[in-house]
Amino acid sequence: MKLAALFSALALGLAAYAVQAADPVVIKFSHVVAPDTPKGRAADYFKKLAEERGKGQVKVEVYPNSQLYKDREEMEALQIGAVQMLAPSLAKFGPLGVRSFELFDLPYIFPNKETLYRVMDGEIGNKLFGMLDAKGITGLAYWDNGFKQMSANKPLRSLNDFKGLKLRIQSSKVLEAQMKALGANPQVMAFSEVYSALQQGVVDGTENPMSNLYTQKMHEVQKHLTLSDHGYLGYAVIVNKKFWDGLPADLRGMLDQAMQEATVFERKIAQEENDQALAKVRAAGTTQIHVLPFRDRVVWQKAMLPVHKEFEDKIGREFIQAAYRTAADVEKEKAAQSSTPAPKDKPSSMRPSN
Ligand code: LMR
DSSP states (O other), rough: OHHHHHHHHHHHHHHHHHHHHHHOEEEEOOOOOOTTTTHHHHHHHHHHHHHHHHHSSSSEEEEESSSSHHHHHHHHHHTTTSSEEEEEEEGSSSGTGGGGGGHHHGGOOOSHHHHHHHHHHHHHHHHHHHHGGGTTEEEEEEEEEEEEEEESSSSSSGOOOOOOEEEEEOOOOHHHHHHHHHEEEEHHHHHHHHHHHHHHSSSSSSEOOOOHHTTTGGGGGGGGEEEEOSSSEEEEHHHHHHHHHOOOHHHHHHHHHHHHHHHHHHHHHHHHHHHHHHHHHHHHHHSSEEOHHHHHHHHHHHHHTTTHHHHHHHHHHEEEHHHHHHHHHHHHHHHHHSOOOOOOOOOOSOOOOO
């Protein structure tokens, strides 16, 4: 009896030891931006939540600033399982063969964040994630980094200003067409290379949300900035599907919950971070900041909107139409809520008139 008790105590002890000693699940989360950006901060927040709640079962290793992989390489690394989690910009899914993500790159497609969130969090966002399955990837969440601004070493006001300029873009065919529509020469380049390319004059300018421009110090090598809000930059947080499906269900559930909370956090800080970055660029005094007036914005829009039609087949007409409808719904609701009717001189949405 005593011996049996001793054995069972020993067995229990060994089992407890085995649980403690079991190697934690390691999630390598690679990204290309600085830690003090909306994406960087949310990645760190996810790590904190996951590790606290995982109680030793999970370890999240965040690698910012292209430390591990550059844009293109990180997608490949995820697919072969060299990293488990990424949050690439929505503009970087084209080379993977899922062109519908380029919906988010269409210039002036989202008149406001409300429209954008409804698109991401609704049927369109779900369908897009569904398309990743075949690539061995699972989509977990959409993160935000706000609208993009144009910068160069010369003022960018009229379309003439763009003529012949070499402008860096992400790897998106829509962005290529957008820059061409403005009269510029687009150059695809990894994010980690942009600062030195601007510094050395390999490219003349680029487009960015403010948080990226500031944290990469691009304002130090860009004399002019036009606040144009002409396009959008957000992220899909993605995981290697085999890895994710292979996790114990309770652990996956905990990580899912942590990701949802990190997403709420990310969306809350995205605008704040971008507003602060703009203030810091202003304070640095290296860059002249120009707010695109409404009359010029209309000219830019007119030049860029044919890109919507041009990409209907590649992106999917139904996605583009659904985004327009969402924008119209949001606008109607806003108009109904406010007692003053929407001003008549402004376009009701960014949709092309044809
Ligand atoms: C870019 O390449 O400009 C962005 O996708 C970087 C990022 O991840 O925000």
